[in-house]
Amino acid sequence: MRSVLRFVVLFPAVFCLAHPSHGAEALKLRPAASAYSDSDGKPLKNPEGVAYDGKSLLAVADTGNGKIALYAIQGEGLKPHASFALPQLTYPIRVQFDPQGGILALDGKTRKIVRLTLAGEFRGYLDPSGIPTPGTVVPRSFRIDGKGNIHVLDVFSGRVLVLDPSGKFQREIPFPREHGFFSDLAVDGNGTVFLVDSVGGRVFSARGNAKEIAPFSESLQEDLNFPVGIAVDGRGRIYLSDQNGGGIVILGPDGSFRGRQSGMGWKDGLLRYPSALHVSDSGTLFIADRGNNRVQLFTIIQ
């Protein structure tokens, strides 16, 4: 009888440990805070980009208002810090903090990446140099890694461009032959690049110095509608914003489906046509809740 009991208790435990998808911890997202207006008191309008500096500042691409809004993070709350509009950046759709100071933002209308100071002064455009042909670059999104290298999702030439902080060409990774349309990318601490295919509903990746981008996950079309944003946390977990489905899908470090959080709605904690997202090392997820004209923070609960 004892041996039977031992088997009943031990087998599931051993099975769970042995199988990554069963042994994986369940993740939940708890709504923590929302930002509805900028430092001028103006309501946000269709924000599409978010970035966190890892310390205390959150930058938001307030797309519909043509502004960049900064927020100070205080505990789990957000306090409007500054906001600015530039004639060179009338339609910001992605934003990133530059580790050397300042901000980079992608303008959706001109499809140029703009450099600006934290005070909102224009510092010039990111001008990629030494790029192999074709020389035309159309960035759909970009990310800056821990070393300050800029990873540009160049949809025109079908590649990920890796540039040094000054914009000098480092290397390129061509898109795979079979894919739908890449809308966003993320880079983890090891330099692995992750791409989200909105049409195919799957994630692709290229490790460190890999020369090819390969499928990372299976098709997730059963679990999401049209993913447009991707982020990776320090543990290698992937977060996807499902624009048309209103939700966040989480994948494990092995690409396995780990769950779907939030849902389509208007109230705090729910999402409507969300766009870019960002995950901090301290376990906070920031998401541009485009259709709700706000930015939301979620605490990641293990």
Add this chain to the structure above:
Amino acid sequence: MRLRHRIVLLLLGLAVLSSGSLALSQDQFRLKPGAKGKVCLTCHTAFQEKMKLPFVHTPVKAGNCSDCHNPHTSSHGKLLADDPSRICRKCHDGILPGKAKSVHKAVGEGNCVKCHDPHAAKFKNNLLQDGNSLCFNCHKGIAEGVKGARFKHNPVEKGCLSCHKAHASEGADFLLKAGVPSLCTSCHRTDGPSFAKQHVNYPVARSRCTSCHDPHGSSQAGILWQNVHSPVAKKMCSQCHPDPGSPDALKAKRPGFELCRGCHSDMMNETFGRNRIHWPLVDHVSCQNCHAPHASRQDALLRGPMKTVCNSCHQDVARRQETSVTKHKPIEGGECTKCHRPHSSDLVSLLDNTNVINLCGSCHEWMKHSSHPIGDNVVDQRNRNLSLDCLSCHRSHGSEFKDFTYFNAKMDLCVQCHTGFKR
């Protein structure tokens, strides 16, 4: 000798066994000796006439009605002995090759009676109709095209089966007997001066003929598709391609939209002048994601009907509409541009109007004067940064509720805001 004897004996034994099992299957209903189909015909008298037709299905001819029907009970219509989608393949298993590249929809669904009469017919192979008329019953669009074409393609006149297989094709799409261009070049010589002249000396012998030509005939000379890109019609291929003698003669002169911008500059400038672009327009495939570069059956040289083109990427919208309780007519009819701009817009979702209420009102006119309070001044109780418009309650691409509301109208929709009435 002994071995031969053994083989003969073995074959005889097998023959006896198989005939025995056949007899057993026929005798499972313990019919009177010699009865078989005759018993059925005592009631189904109309079949007497049917059996006089020139082509009678073998089991019918043999009177083995019970091969397909159970005379007592069945879970299937017409007392069939198995599911209608499976029953034919019990005997005709070889109809579908193991690795078919394309399968006739009716065959894939097991809907054999779309083309064949299971009992008897006037036409060979028990077909319901003869020649192309059978195919044109379903393929009406092609039928109209063939009928109206000024320039006929001879094999079409001879019969669809000149180029297509009826059930499945192992090697080609569209049930073709072979892929394009090898199917075409089995009739059309590509090494003669006429071919070179017609194609302005471009080395197109191995190109996909159907990127320019309508294989079913057309009213355009050279059976080009109905809508021809102007440079193709004028045989000015060098507007987009290098000279025919160039090693890259079939490549485009410039990548992506940069090529098209040369002629379509006004449209491009207008497109790029708006805040939001349809991103595929600026990717490495660019305009050709949606438009055929040479010729097309569709207006605006679209690669297919708008519904097909849009849904090829926006499959989630197609799925949503398919499962929606109430259908939104523009989506069902493939009129995506009723609400969205295909190239660019200043608005999210590439909408065609700054005001959602006016956009919906362009079809639903009554909304403007008789509705729940909506407009810029009516704040959404659920979110202070939003005002109420049609999309506050309706999910335009469809939902599981009537009138594609986000929530069950009776229980959950109104109390989203009118919380005091929540039960």
